[in-house]
Amino acid sequence: xxFSRKLALRxxxxxxxxxxxxxxxIIPLLLMIFGSFMTSAEVSKFQIRFPxxxxxxxxxxxxxxxxxxxxxxxxxxxTGVSAILNIFTSSAAAFILARRExxxxxxxxxxxxxxxxxxxxxxxxxxxxxxxGFYGSVTSVILIYASLNTAFSIFLYSGFxxxxxxxxxxxxxxxxxxxxxxxxxxxTPLIVPVNATVAIMVFMSVWxxxxxxxxxxxxxxxxxxxxxxYNFYGKYSRDWNLIFADLVMTSIPVLILYLLxxxxxxxxxxxxxxxx
Amino acid sequence: xxxxxxxxxxxxxxxxxxxIYTIFFVAPAIIGLFYSFTDWRLDRIGVHFIGFxxxxxxxxxxxxxxxxxxxxxFAIATVVxxxxxGLLLAIALNMRLKSRNFLRAIFYSPSILSVLVISIIxxxxxxxxxxxxxxxxxxxxxxLSQAWLTNPDLVIWTVALVAIWQSAGFQMAIxxxxxxxxxxxxxxxxxxxxAGAWKSFTNITVPLLLPALNINxxxxxxxxxxxxxxxxxxxxxxxxxxxxxVGTIILRAFGEGNWGLGTAINTLLFIIVTLIxxxxxxxxxxxxxxx
Numbered sequence: 001x002x003f004s005r006k007l008a009l010r011x012x013x014x015x016x017x018x019x020x021x022x023x024x025x026i027i028p029l030l031l032m033i034f035g036s037f038m039t040s041a042e043v044s045k046f047q048i049r050f051p052x053x054x055x056x057x058x059x060x061x062x063x064x065x066x067x068x069x070x071x072x073x074x075x076x077x078x079t080g081v082s083a084i085l086n087i088f089t090s091s092a093a094a095f096i097l098a099r100r101e102x103x104x105x106x107x108x109x110x111x112x113x114x115x116x117x118x119x120x121x122x123x124x125x126x127x128x129x130x131x132x133g134f135y136g137s138v139t140s141v142i143l144i145y146a147s148l149n150t151a152f153s154i155f156l157y158s159g160f161x162x163x164x165x166x167x168x169x170x171x172x173x174x175x176x177x178x179x180x181x182x183x184x185x186x187x188t189p190l191i192v193p194v195n196a197t198v199a200i201m202v203f204m205s206v207w208x209x210x211x212x213x214x215x216x217x218x219x220x221x222x223x224x225x226x227x228x229x230y231n232f233y234g235k236y237s238r239d240w241n242l243i244f245a246d247l248v249m250t251s252i253p254v255l256i257l258y259l260l261x262x263x264x265x266x267x268x269x270x271x272x273x274x275x276x
Numbered sequence: 277x278x279x280x281x282x283x284x285x286x287x288x289x290x291x292x293x294x295x296i297y298t299i300f301f302v303a304p305a306i307i308g309l310f311y312s313f314t315d316w317r318l319d320r321i322g323v324h325f326i327g328f329x330x331x332x333x334x335x336x337x338x339x340x341x342x343x344x345x346x347x348x349x350f351a352i353a354t355v356v357x358x359x360x361x362g363l364l365l366a367i368a369l370n371m372r373l374k375s376r377n378f379l380r381a382i383f384y385s386p387s388i389l390s391v392l393v394i395s396i397i398x399x400x401x402x403x404x405x406x407x408x409x410x411x412x413x414x415x416x417x418x419x420l421s422q423a424w425l426t427n428p429d430l431v432i433w434t435v436a437l438v439a440i441w442q443s444a445g446f447q448m449a450i451x452x453x454x455x456x457x458x459x460x461x462x463x464x465x466x467x468x469x470x471a472g473a474w475k476s477f478t479n480i481t482v483p484l485l486l487p488a489l490n491i492n493x494x495x496x497x498x499x500x501x502x503x504x505x506x507x508x509x510x511x512x513x514x515x516x517x518x519x520x521x522v523g524t525i526i527l528r529a530f531g532e533g534n535w536g537l538g539t540a541i542n543t544l545l546f547i548i549v550t551l552i553x554x555x556x557x558x559x560x561x562x563x564x565x566x567x
Contacts, residue, residue, distance in 0.1 A: 015373045018365075022382045024441075029385070031407070032397050046400050046407055085296075093293035099285045108290065115301055117494075117553045119502045119545050121308035123530050123538045128304050147300035150293055173284050183289065208390035210505050211523075215530070226392045230509065233396060240400065247393045258388045270453040274487055 036244035043241040058245040062232070065242075068249060070221065071228040075207055075253075078138060078224060082145035083202040086153055087195050089146065094157030095187055099166065109158065115151030122215050129216070136218040144216065145206050153198045159271055160194045161187065197268035200261045204254050225250040305546065312540035318533025330540035340541070343520040346432045347545075350507075350521060351500030353433060357440035358496045359489075362447025369448070370455045380452070387446035394442045395509035399425070402434060428518035431511055435519060439506050447492050454488025455481070490560040494553065501549050 027048055035043045036058060038051040062068050093112075097105050129140045164187065172182045213227040220231075229246045236242055258265065312330055314323045334340045369380050386394060401407045402424040412420040424434040458481065466476045504523030507513060513520040513528070520528075522545050529538030 011371055011373055014368050014371060015375060018368055018373070018379050019375065022379055025382050025386060025445075027407075028394075028397050028401060031401070032393075048407075089293035089296060092289040096285050096287060096289045100287075108294070111302075112293075112297065115297065117498060117549060117557075118301075118305060119542065119549055120301065121304040121539065121542050121546070122526060123535050123542065124304040124308040124311060125300060127307065127311075128299065132299075143296060144300050147296045150297040150301070154293065169284075179284060179286055179289065204388060208392070210390070210392050210508070214508075214527070226390050229396075230392060243396060247396060251389050251393055254388050254390075258385075266449070266453065269450050270457070274454065274457045 032244045032247055035241060036248045038241050040239050040241050043244065044238075046240075055241065058241050059249070062242050062245045062249065067220075067223075067228060068225070068246065071223050071225045072249075074138065074222055075224040078141055078145070079203050079206045082142045082149070082206055083199050085142065085146040086149045086202050087198055090150055090153035090198070091157050091161075091188070091191060091195070092183060093150075094154045095161055095183055097154070098158040098161040099169070109154070112151050112154045115148075116155065120148065122211075126215060136216065136222070138217075138222050141212055141216050141222075144212055145202070145209075148212075149198075149202050149205070152201070156198060156268060156271055157191065157194055160191060164190055193264060193267060196261060196264040197271075200257055200264055201268055203257060207250075207254055308539045308543055308546075311536055312543040314536045316536035316539065318535065323536070326536075330537050331544070333537065334541060334544060339517045339520060340525060342517060343522055343525040346519060347501060347503065347521045347523075349432050350436050350439070350503050351497060353436035354439050354500045354503075355493065355496045357436065358444045358447045359492055361440065361444040362492065363451050363489075365444065365448040366451030366455055370452060380449075383445040384449055385445065386441065387443045387449075389442070391439075391442070391505040392509050394438065395506060398438050398441075399510060402438075425511060426515055428515055431515065431519040432507075432521075435503075435506050435510050438510065439503070447496065450492050450495075451485065451488050454485045458484045486560070486563060490557075493560070494557060497556070498549060498553055501545065501552070 030048055031046065034049065034051055035046075037054045037056065038058075039053075039055060042052060097109050097112075125144065126135060129135045129144075132140075134140045168186055169182045172186055177185070207224075208226065209224075210226040210230060213224050217223055217227065220228075223231075229243075229250060232246055233243055311323070313325055313327060315326045315329075316323045334344075365383055369376055369383075373379065403409075404423050404426070406424075408424065409421040412418065422430060425431055462480045462484070463476055466480060471479065502523065503521050504527070507519055507521050507524050508527070511519045513524045522541060526538050526541050526545075529535070529541060
């Protein structure tokens with residue numbers, strides 16, 4: 001057998017194995033998607049098949065009884081504002097840290113970098129938020145998410161800003177531009193792709209998170225999707241069709257974001273994989 | 277000139293990020309260090325210094341010790357599982373396969389979903405009479421048909437398997453990005469020199485893949501030690517306390533009003549993560565090839 005024939009055969013075998021393996025990923029997801037359109041009795045058999053009758057009304061029910069509309073809006077506000085806040089503060093900080101080459105700036109970089117490693121101290125964060133007088137509020141959760149994502153965002157931004165030639169800023173400074181002028185007119189337009197990467201990464205992690213809402217959102221009116229669903233799951237554990245409809249609803253925004261923003265996710269991953 | 281341009285970059289642009297990060301992340305960690313040595317409780321007025329009592333309790337309480345052991349099991353199992361499977365998938369999906377893009381998207385997709393979603397889907401599947409066991413029985417592998425979520429010796433491994441299922445695809449994507457950044461020229465040069473496939477792999481792919489391996493090991497290790505949501509949704513630490521991990525024990529201590537103890541456990545987790553992660557980080561940085 002020639003070398004190229006052997007290679008082609010090897011590729012066929014690999015492809016067949018992978019196609020079989022990917023059923024292991026697809027089947028559980030189909031169980032959820034098909035199940036979300038079934039009746040309560042039909043879904044409780046937990047079989048992979050098309051529903052006898054497509055019950056779109058399940059989605060209406062979870063919106064009405066599960067209070068999902070409110071949770072959806074809460075999630076959008078918390079996720080959106082914390083992503084925007086994180087983008088502004090982290091890119092500005094990374095700009096200075098990347099440009100200054102002093103001992104103090106490398107110390108600050110390491111100080112931020114520790115945030116990638118250290119676990120959050122939940123109980124004392126509650127204490128701090130209580131002292132500040134806004135425990136249980138949406139604002140506190142937004143600020144906590146902005147702080148939790150600072151380390152990763154600064155890491156991404158400074159890698160990118162370092163590749164922007166310093167000469168660009170210097171010309172602008174010579175022409176009398178201020179620091180803010182340089183940041184907004186020169187750096188910001190160049191880092192739009194990184195902004196997109198950070199926005200998507202922050203959105204996905206915040207939208208999907210259950211830990212922070214569990215500790216910090218004490219009032220059910222402020223709950224996000226995962227926490228509402230977790231509670232709904234506890235209450236309606238017989239109605240798997242409704243639970244599955246809930247799960248599909250909470251997955252749709254990240255799925256849309258993934259489809260639209262795929263290339264920005266890849267560039268974020270590449271930054272990690274290549275620069276370390 | 278150089279001196280002047282340096283002073284142009286005022287630190288005031290660092291302030292907003294530094295302030296948010298310090299108030300909501302660093303300050304609680306430092307305050308936590310102090311509270312770890314106190315009897316801070318919900319139902320007690322005033323906070324008293326009690327030395328190492330909390331830490332003594334952590335190392336003598338069976339549930340707390342089990343939680344630490346489970347956390348380590350989960351971390352090691354997921355580091356190995358996610359990286360081995362992720363790397364194999366990346367190598368396979370770097371070949372010229374017809375359905376390559378489709379397969380990449382499918383394997384990556386669970387990692388964009390919430391842990392909550394994945395854990396809830398798997399709950400009915402992993403029951404004794406659930407789909408997973410039915411599948412193993414149907415293909416004749418009866419010994420794999422297990423009490424996944426109710427056998428106390430098995431349950432933490434089950435949670436780890438679900439976590440691997442969810443995010444091996446994420447590790448795959450990072451390895452793929454690393455593989456694609458390796459120039460084809462190296463392989464051609466090696467082929468001309470008469471190197472076989474295995475030699476090219478160990479002498480070109482592995483060293484140039486180190487940054488990707490590095491970031492993947494760090495992400496999976498740190499993530500593994502901080503595990504919470506997977507256990508919380510799949511088992512809530514049960515049956516009994518057999519799948520408790522540090523993350524769920526902290527929530528329990530918080531719920532019971534044992535804030536000093538909960539904070540001490542958190543401090544211990546901080547120390548463990550730092551002691552493992554930082555030497556590893558330094559070690560791996562040194563090994564990386566600089567071009």
